[in-house]
Amino acid sequence: MKQAFLTLILSIAFLNGAAAEPKEITLWITDFNQQQFDDFGRTVIDPFNRSQPDYRVKAILIQHYDRELKLALSAGKGPDVLFTEGLV
Numbered sequence: 644m645k646q647a648f649l650t651l652i653l654s655i656a657f658l659n660g661a662a663a664e665p666k667e668i669t670l671w672i673t674d675f676n677q678q679q680f681d682d683f684g685r686t687v688i689d690p691f692n693r694s695q696p697d698y699r700v701k702a703i704l705i706q707h708y709d710r711e712l713k714l715a716l717s718a719g720k721g722p723d724v725l726f727t728e729g730l731v
Contacts, residue, residue, distance in 0.1 A: 665698055668723045680702070
């Protein structure tokens with residue numbers, strides 16, 4: 644899971660090109676409880692952010708992604724990446 648996540652984030656980062664200021668990649672995470680989210684941040688997100696000066700992942704825990712995603716997309720906003728174990 645960790646390697647697949649890092650590959651996905653790096654792919655998005657390369658598609659967007661390098662920037663002078665770190666490019667923020669918004670990641671919505673679902674199906675995690677707070678402890679899992681905190682652990683994921685410590686073991687995956689934080690090391691990624693330290694290793695990539697051109698990109699910064701901002702992870703957000705979303706509890707009701709189906710509703711939140713519809714609202715965000717209808718407003719022209721939303722995450723760069725949605726990480727979920729369920730079907731969207």
